[in-house]
Amino acid sequence: MARPRFRNLDKDTRNQILETAAVEFAARGFDGTSLNRLIEGLGISKGSFYYYFDDKADLFSTVVDHAWAVFLPEGELDLAAFDGENYWPALQELMRQARARARANPWVAGFTRLIYNPPDNPDIREALDVLFAKAREFQAELIRRGQELGAVRDDLPIELLQSLLVGADEAGDRWFVDNWERLGDDEVERLFEEVFAIFRRMMEPPPG
Amino acid sequence: MARPRFRNLDKDTRNQILETAAVEFAARGFDGTSLNRLIEGLGISKGSFYYYFDDKADLFSTVVDHAWAVFLPEGELDLAAFDGENYWPALQELMRQARARARANPWVAGFTRLIYNPPDNPDIREALDVLFAKAREFQAELIRRGQELGAVRDDLPIELLQSLLVGADEAGDRWFVDNWERLGDDEVERLFEEVFAIFRRMMEPPPG
DNA sequence: GTTGATTTAGACCGATCGGTCGAACCATCG
DNA sequence: CGATGGTTCGACCGATCGGTCTAAATCAAC
Numbered sequence: 001m002a003r004p005r006f007r008n009l010d011k012d013t014r015n016q017i018l019e020t021a022a023v024e025f026a027a028r029g030f031d032g033t034s035l036n037r038l039i040e041g042l043g044i045s046k047g048s049f050y051y052y053f054d055d056k057a058d059l060f061s062t063v064v065d066h067a068w069a070v071f072l073p074e075g076e077l078d079l080a081a082f083d084g085e086n087y088w089p090a091l092q093e094l095m096r097q098a099r100a101r102a103r104a105n106p107w108v109a110g111f112t113r114l115i116y117n118p119p120d121n122p123d124i125r126e127a128l129d130v131l132f133a134k135a136r137e138f139q140a141e142l143i144r145r146g147q148e149l150g151a152v153r154d155d156l157p158i159e160l161l162q163s164l165l166v167g168a169d170e171a172g173d174r175w176f177v178d179n180w181e182r183l184g185d186d187e188v189e190r191l192f193e194e195v196f197a198i199f200r201r202m203m204e205p206p207p208g
Numbered sequence: 209m210a211r212p213r214f215r216n217l218d219k220d221t222r223n224q225i226l227e228t229a230a231v232e233f234a235a236r237g238f239d240g241t242s243l244n245r246l247i248e249g250l251g252i253s254k255g256s257f258y259y260y261f262d263d264k265a266d267l268f269s270t271v272v273d274h275a276w277a278v279f280l281p282e283g284e285l286d287l288a289a290f291d292g293e294n295y296w297p298a299l300q301e302l303m304r305q306a307r308a309r310a311r312a313n314p315w316v317a318g319f320t321r322l323i324y325n326p327p328d329n330p331d332i333r334e335a336l337d338v339l340f341a342k343a344r345e346f347q348a349e350l351i352r353r354g355q356e357l358g359a360v361r362d363d364l365p366i367e368l369l370q371s372l373l374v375g376a377d378e379a380g381d382r383w384f385v386d387n388w389e390r391l392g393d394d395e396v397e398r399l400f401e402e403v404f405a406i407f408r409r410m411m412e413p414p415p416g
Numbered sequence: 417g418t419t420g421a422t423t424t425a426g427a428c429c430g431a432t433c434g435g436t437c438g439a440a441c442c443a444t445c446g
Numbered sequence: 447c448g449a450t451g452g453t454t455c456g457a458c459c460g461a462t463c464g465g466t467c468t469a470a471a472t473c474a475a476c
Contacts, residue, residue: 005422005423008422044424044425045424045425045426046424046425046426047423047424047425047426048423048424048425051422051423051424
């Protein structure tokens with residue numbers, strides 16, 4: 001994690017550093033991101049960078065925390081408030097917000113892909129593992145709550161169902177982000193409802 | 209593409225080079241793969257490597273062609289033979305074979321992810337673009353044939369439906385490959401049929 | 417203005433990268 | 447045997463990498 005003095009910088013400066021680094025890490029991965037080019041792009045010197053961060057891995061860890069804050073839905077999530085009546089609408093609203101965040105921070109989608117090709121550096125692997133374990137647990141809680149309510153099928157290994165859903169969801173996110181401008185908000189909303197209906201049919205107990 | 213003399217090598221030697229390179233490229237990407245370490249692992253010298261390949265990009269292109277051969281189903285695919293009766297069983301069989309290939313060549317799954325973080329090298333970008341354009345077109349043809357037969361819904365942009373399906377399919381592939389050993393062939397087959405039923409419900413016109 | 421702590425700057429380091437090149441090796445000829 | 451053409455080898459090159467370090471700039475307190 002960044003040295004304490006990092007907090008002394010302007011909030012804008014801190015944000016610019018973390019966002020720029022996040023975009024670069026998301027696009028090129030940890031090893032693929034050049035620290036030299038990054039700080040040159042930011043207009044800060046090497047000495048300054050190492051004054052605020054221990055090393056490249058330290059910057060990455062800080063960015064991971066930043067990414068997690070963006071990934072999480074706003075406000076606390078009260079699973080107990082989900083009941084048989086509102087489970088599907090509440091889930092749909094969560095996904096709608098997630099899609100909005102994905103559009104506002106397109107690098108987050110790139111970040112999620114880092115887990116598949118982790119670098120050798122063990123600190124980085126651990127930071128990614130922790131991040132994605134949290135994300136997976138969050139998704140799994142939503143699914144399990146649906147199973148408790150009888151809304152979601154429980155005849156498949158939950159990891160399998162979760163994999164299918166997350167895979168489809170990430171692909172859908174990508175498609176919506178890529179085509180949002182062309183389609184306009186209304187068409188996106190209409191298609192999003194269709195897509196959510198597909199997700200719901202994936203999750204519900206199969207007919208027959 | 210590799211120099212013509214590459215064909216003079218034993219088929220085993222050629223395969224070992226291409227498979228080892230494929231695994232490495234799939235795991236670390238183009239830029240992340242070290243040519244020095246690769247040839248050291250293969251036990252060949254730098255001089256020998258450059259005797260058969262123009263450069264690293266040339267090796268990559270050759271590997272891409274190799275990957276495409278593995279990705280494609282065996283034998284020719286006759287879309288006209290798909291009719292309303294056998295569309296779903298035929299599609300299921302195609303997916304079953306794809307899953308078997310994914311298990312036998314796990315690096316192919318890693319290869320498909322390269323498209324999301326392409327390196328700067330324009331030759332590599334083009335090789336990847338061509339490869340994935342072929343793959344997408346192949347998938348799209350299957351979907352369009354289903355639409356002609358009235359089996360598959362056509363009220364969504366086909367690229368959206370295709371994205372969702374491919375995203376879920378790749379995630380499912382990954383899960384099956386990771387858990388195959390633990391589950392055994394029979395359980396994998398049972399779960400695969402459940403998963404295909406999910407894909408079918410994603411593709412069919414929605415009820416109601 | 418002087419002092420001392422904080423912050424910035426960039427020259428420099430060893431390691432590794434992809435790629436070049438000339439020498440050596442080796443089989444097949446006359 | 448020597449000559450020849452195909453093949454292998456590894457030292458070497460410039461570029462770039464992440465990281466170190468010292469000196470200068472800046473700021474606050476008196």
